[in-house]
Amino acid sequence: MLHEIEKDLEKEGLSQKEYSELLVRLLDYGVICRDESQIEQTLYDRYVRLEELVGDYLSLLGIRIQHDRRFQFVRLFPPGAQVPGMEEDQQNTGSPSFRQRLNQNEVALILVLRAQYDKALREGAVDEQGCVMVSFEGLSIAMKNLLKRSLPENVTDRKALFRKLRQLRLIQLQNEDSVEDGDLWLRIRPMIMSYVSDQVLSELMAETQEKNAEGEAVAEADAGTAEMTTDVPGEPTAEDESSESDDDSENNDGENNSDAAEIQDTASEELPESPAVTAEVADEEETDSAEASEDEDAPEQATDNKQPVSLFGE
Template sequence: MLKSIDNQLEKHGITNNEFSELLLRLMDYGVLCRDESQREQLLYDRYLRLEELVNEYLSVLCIRTQHDTRFQFVRLYPPGSEIPGMADENDPPFKTGLRSRLSKYEVELVLVLRSQYEKALKEGLVDENGCATVSLESLNIAMKNLLKKSLPANVTQRKDLFRSLKQLRLIQYRKEEDVESGEAWIRVRPMIVSYVTDQVLDALQPLIDSKGIDAAPESVVDTENTES
C-alpha cells in the first residue's frame, strides 16, 4: 500500500510531507473550508488533486468524507455517523477518538444559527458561497425569541462559544474583539445544514416555540462531530 501511495503522490507531484500535512490537518480539524484562509485554500486544492487517494486512506480507518464541491468544503465523519445524502453504515457509533460532543450552549447556538440560516435562505439572502450574514444583535434577539435565553454575558464565555463554532467551520467572523463588543457580523456557513437538517428543523419548531431547548431531544443536533 505504501508503494502504491508513493507512486500516486509522484504522479501528482506531491511529496510525502505534503500528503502527511493534508491528512494531519483533516484529522486534527475534521474539516477544510477553502475560503477560511490561504492555508486552507492550499490544502483544499491539494485535496482536490488527491481526493481518491485520501478517501481510500481514510476508509481503512472507517472514516468517511463529505465533499461539497459547490461550497468547497470537506468534512470527516467517524464510523457510525450519519452523513447527509449518504446511506447509513451498519457499524455502531463510537464515543472516543475523533468524536467530541457539543456543549449545551453550543447546541443552543447551533439551533438558533440554523433557524437564522433557514430564514436567510427563504429570503434569498445568501451569498455566492452559500453563507448567510447575521448581526450579533439579531442573533441575540433570535435566541431570546426561540429559546427564551440570551448569549453569554460573560465576555470570555461568549468568545469561547463562538470560537468553538468557528473551529468547526460553522461560522466565520473577522475579529474576536467584535464578538466581545457585541458589534460583530457573523457569516453562517452552509455546513450548518448538516448539523440540523430541514426535517429536524421542521419537527423541532413546535418544541422550540413552546418549551425551549431543554425539552428538545438530544438528537436534534449532530452533537457528536469530528474533533476540532
C-alpha cells in the same frame, strides 16, 4: 500499500510529507474551507488532486468524507455518525471514535444558526458562497425566541463559544475579540446544514410554536380573569357610587336653590312698599302741615324732601 501511495504521489508531483500534512490537518480540524485562509486554500487544492488517495486511506478508519465542490469545503464525519444527506453507516453504528462533545451553549447556538440559515434560504438572502449574514443582536434575539436562552454574559465564555464554532467552520468571524460589539456581523456557512437536519429543525420550530401558543393562551386567560374581577355585572363600582352621590348632591343643590328662589319671591311679595312709596306718603303729610303753618317757601322744602324718591329710582 505505502509503495502504491508513493507511486500515486509521484504522478501528482507531491511528496509523502505533503500527503501527511493534508491528512493530519483533516484529522485534527475535521474540515477544510478554501476561503478561510491561504493555508486552507493550498490544502483544499491539494485534496482535490489527492481525493481518491485520501478517501481510500480514511475509509480504513471508518471515516466518511463530505466534499462540496460548489462551496469548496471538505468535512470529515466519525464512524457511525448520522449525517443529513448521506447514507447511514451500517458497519460502525454506535461507534464513539473521533467524536467531539459539545457543551450546551455550543449546541444551542448551532441550533439557532441553523434556524437563521433556513430563514435566509426562504427569503433568498444567500450570497454566492452560500453564506448568510446575521447580526450579533439578531442572533441574540433569535436565541431568546427559540430556546429562551441568552448568550454567555461572561466575555471569556462568549469568546470561547464563537472561537469553537469558527474552528468548526460553521461561522466566519474575523476576530473573536469583537463579540462585545452589538453591531457585530458574522457569516453562517452552508455546512451548518450537515450539522442540524431538517427533521431536528422542524421539531425545534414546532416545539417553539407550541410554547408560544401556550403562553398566549395563558395571557388571554389572565386578562379575562382580570376583567371579570374588576367589572362584575349588576354590582355598582366605587366610581358609579361616587357619581351617583355627586348627582344626588347636584339635584339636592338644585332643589335647594329653587326653594330658595321661591322663598325669596314670596318674601319680596310680602315685604311692605318700597322706600319710594313711604317717602311719598311722608312727603304728603309734611306738605299738608306745611300748608297750614309755613309760608310760600314750603314748596321748595317739599321738593327737597322728595330727593330720596329719585335716588331709589321710582
